[in-house]
Amino acid sequence: MSESAAIHGELPTESDVSALLERLAREYLVPGAQFAVRHRGEVRTFLHGVAARSSGEPVTADTLFPLGSTTKLVTATLLMQLVSDGDIELDAPIGPLLPELAEAPGPLRESTVRQLLSHTAGLPDMPATEHDPSLRACVAAGAGVELLSEPGRVFSYSNLGYTVAGRLLEAVTGLSWWDAARSFVLQPLGVPSGFLGAAPDAPGGLAGPAPQTAQHAVHLPTSSVHPVEEPGLPKALVPAGALVTSAAGLLRLSGPHHGADGPDVLEPELLEEMRRPATDAPLHGLAEGWGLGLAVHTDGAGRRWYGHDGNTGGATCALRFHPESGTAVALMTNATSGRQMGNQLFEELAALGWEIGRVPAPAGEEPLAGAALRAAADEVCGAYSSGGETVKVRAEADGRLVLDRPQLPPARLELHPGLTFRLRTEPEGARGDARHGSDESRDLYSFVRDSRTGRVGGMYLSGGRLQVREGTGRLG
Structure with a gap:
């Protein structure tokens, strides 16, 4: 029997999923959430609560939530499109393509696209900079950065890697990251999208009329929930975390990987390359492995799922998809505790017989003494x-x-x-x-x-x- 024929079993009933989402959202003090599921070719979206505690405005299927670091999937897809076009090479040094690195001493210019997108370039998270530098200025400031590890050997999550990737896109295409993302990924896939803050050429940051959720900081031990003002990201972090969309929009964004209807934004062999783990180095509870813009997870039956999580100062996002079966899920919340809620949601769905790739709960070992x-x-x-x-x-x-x-x-x-x-x-x-x-x-x-x-x-x-x-x- 093929893996796709044996996959998962049936999703619990809609009423069971709705009740589970509502119970966990209340338990983790999450004001509002969307949970979208693509299964057997159908998409269903489950909703809970309000977009903002202050207004009481309900979350709808069209409400936009911050993607946080899941934005990196868009940046990785854009760079792979340039690989497809022959404009860049996955394993060639990037220095000759960036004027600010061509003559600059330091190891950053020897980094490759594969290393940047898989967090194996040995880069720290971000260099110290003043004010709000452009992509080019931030890359120039990081030219002499001291590497943490030998390139290609050790995983270390780095937003700087995606700043450099965004700058590479800008240098090769002559387009801003936002223009390229909108023209070559978001619009072709029909992803309702916006910007955390205001996009340079899209007043208000929204590509359509959909409302954008508020954000909330939750401290569970004291049961406190506070609104968070997120004015937008520094320009240098835009390729790493600036997008907003809905849960259903996130399924469209990942659609090329799991067979959803839509245009071919990338060849199948390059989509597969994105999903292939770049290193065998352990990721210590973050994921089983990491490809190019995608984390690798394993479910309880040993099947590989892919996706990305994202967090901002007051919202969370989790994407998982299984290409062989065409199954995908996306959870969006407007609270910092949404990450814990999502872990618990996936665990309880697994207990009901519907497995989703996830990081297993850490074993309860006794501490040393x-x-x-x-x-x-x-x-x-x-x-x-x-x-x-x-x-x-x-x-x-x-x-x-x-x-x-x-x-x-x-x-x-x-x-x-x-x-x-x-x-x-x-x-x-x-x-x-x-x-x-x-x-x-x-x-x-x-x-x-x-x-x-x-x-x-x-x-x-x-x-x-x-x-x-x-x-x-x-x-x-």
Whole structure:
């Protein structure tokens, strides 16, 4: 039996999905959400709540939500179109194509498109810049950036990589990122779209009359929900996170990968290339692998799904699709707690027999203590840096490990076997249910060893971003 014939089973009834969405949205204090499903050629959209707590305006199927980093799928598709046209090469250095890098010293000019789009160029997240630089100015500022790892070998999530990719698009086509995205991806696929803030040539940022949701910051331990003002992204981050659309629009955007009706914006072999993991390096709870603008996930039956998650200061987005069956889902929320809600939604759908590729809940290992903790502390204590930001791991007199971060309170570092760890920062009186602690208390982070020396040489914090230990140099 083919994989597509054996896939998934039936989606729970519409009333069951609606009830599940509403229950979880209320549990995670999410004011409004859309959940769109493409299954057996049909698209259904489930709705909950309001676009803004302040107005009470209901979420509709047309309400636009921020994509956050899922915008990277558009940027990756645009770069692959240039590969298709023969304007750029996946594995050639980008330096000769960018005037600001052609004569600049530093390793950035040797980066390739494949490395940029798969987060394997060794770049930090973003360089320190002043004011609101253009794509070109930001790339010029990052020309001499110090690499965190050897290119092509280690995964480290980097918005700078997509800033460079957006600048490459601009230099090769002579178009702004927004013009190219709208002309060659969004409009051909019929994606209702807007801009977080105002697009340069689209007053109000919207390509149509659809309303855009408000955003909300949620702190579950104290049950607080506050509106978030998002005036727009810095220009340098536009290719990494500036788009808004609806859940159904996100399914159209990913449609070429899962067989939805629409134009061929890219050849099948290049779509497949986007989905192929670029490295076998572990991603430490973020995904199973990473292709070109797409994360790779595995469901409970071992089937590969693809997609991307996105977060802003007050909204979340999650996309998953399975090309062989043509199944796809998109969850949009207008609250920071939407990420936890989405994890729980996928887990409960799986419990009902409808599997979706997802990051499995971390195993509940007992933290290290006593002599084992003291021995591990000798390995991990020290300073770790990325892009000018430094964090420190230290041991207190009672043996506990603490993580010090700029502009944040110290967090207790709960170390587990295998050098994974959680951070404990909940205030006193937080709810007893572990699911409702801060994101940090639920997320699993990791120290990593340098493959050349076997010593701890870095750590992963904040969504797969690598921090390198002082004195290590580039991780191998």
